[in-house]
Amino acid sequence: MVRKFDVSTSWLQTKELCRYYRRGPHEVRAVDRVNLYLERGEFLGIVGASGSGKSTMLNLMAGLDTPTSGRIEIDGTALSSLTRRELAAYRARRVGMVFQSFNLLAHQTALKNVELALYFNDTPARARRIRATEILERLGLGDRLDHVPADLSGGEQQRVAIARALVKGPEVLFADEPTGNLDQVNTEQIAELLAGLNRQGLTVVVATHDLDMARRYAHRTVRMDYGKLVATDSGRTDGEPGQ
Ligand SMILES: Nc1ncnc2c1ncn2[C@@H]1O[C@H](COP(=O)(O)OP(=O)(O)O)[C@@H](O)[C@H]1O
Ligand SMILES: [Mg+2]
Numbered sequence: 001m002v003r004k005f006d007v008s009t010s011w012l013q014t015k016e017l018c019r020y021y022r023r024g025p026h027e028v029r030a031v032d033r034v035n036l037y038l039e040r041g042e043f044l045g046i047v048g049a050s051g052s053g054k055s056t057m058l059n060l061m062a063g064l065d066t067p068t069s070g071r072i073e074i075d076g077t078a079l080s081s082l083t084r085r086e087l088a089a090y091r092a093r094r095v096g097m098v099f100q101s102f103n104l105l106a107h108q109t110a111l112k113n114v115e116l117a118l119y120f121n122d123t124p125a126r127a128r129r130i131r132a133t134e135i136l137e138r139l140g141l142g143d144r145l146d147h148v149p150a151d152l153s154g155g156e157q158q159r160v161a162i163a164r165a166l167v168k169g170p171e172v173l174f175a176d177e178p179t180g181n182l183d184q185v186n187t188e189q190i191a192e193l194l195a196g197l198n199r200q201g202l203t204v205v206v207a208t209h210d211l212d213m214a215r216r217y218a219h220r221t222v223r224m225d226y227g228k229l230v231a232t233d234s235g236r237t238d239g240e241p242g243q
Contacts, residue, residue: 096165
């Protein structure tokens with residue numbers, strides 16, 4: 001097998017990754033033979049129209065969904081070879097997820113929303129509170145700790161959701177349309193925040209239909225179309241057929 005570039009250091013690699021859904025007599029190829037790599041420290045944009053498979057792709061990479069066929073390797077280890085417990089640890093510790101709709105607990109404060117992310121991580125209560133407070137302060141929400149989501153702006157809610165993802169100290173942040181519910185000003189702020197976290201060393205993957213945002217913030221942007229990876233805007237292409 002000849003490789004065009006050295007991908008031995010990739011944090012993640014997918015190989016002929018497929019996720020098909022059956023819908024009545026039809027098969028929906030949400031992700032169709034995708035070969036993608038993710039380098040440590042990069043900011044990757046995944047763009048494509050609604051329904052092109054971006055969310056499915058993120059959920060697969062985050063270990064929240066299981067491929068129909070093909071594989072995902074993290075540091076060269078197939079996710080499918082992990083035990084249930086190891087997969088749970090991967091999801092809980094190594095990756096963070098952020099969604100368009102924030103998915104915060106409506107009746108809990110910002111602080112509690114972030115603390116709860118550590119609840120399943122064997123972190124003592126006092127340490128949970130300290131770490132949650134620290135990360136919220138770092139994201140500029142030090143004076144919003146006791147606010148419930150309804151008393152926060154959309155941009156602030158998304159920052160709480162980002163804090164919740166970061167408090168576990170993940171290696172990679174997967175963000176699914178993180179600015180989809182935000183106005184232009186908040187979109188810029190959240191994109192800047194993600195770029196800043198990336199500059200500090202966090203690997204970031206953003207799925208978005210906002211090509212303009214992806215172009216401005218991502219190091220590399222790949223495009224999905226009907227489940228296929230169809231293009232990349234850097235000089236590198238992934239996994240040509242026959243590789
Ligand atoms: N749970 C599901 N059951 C059936 N079809 C699904 C499911 N999730 C996604 N799909 C289909 O897979 C395709 C890709 O969806 P998705 O990954 O959500 O795309 P995107 O995030 O780019 O909008 C769409 O045709 C969608 O309808
Ligand atoms: Mg989506």
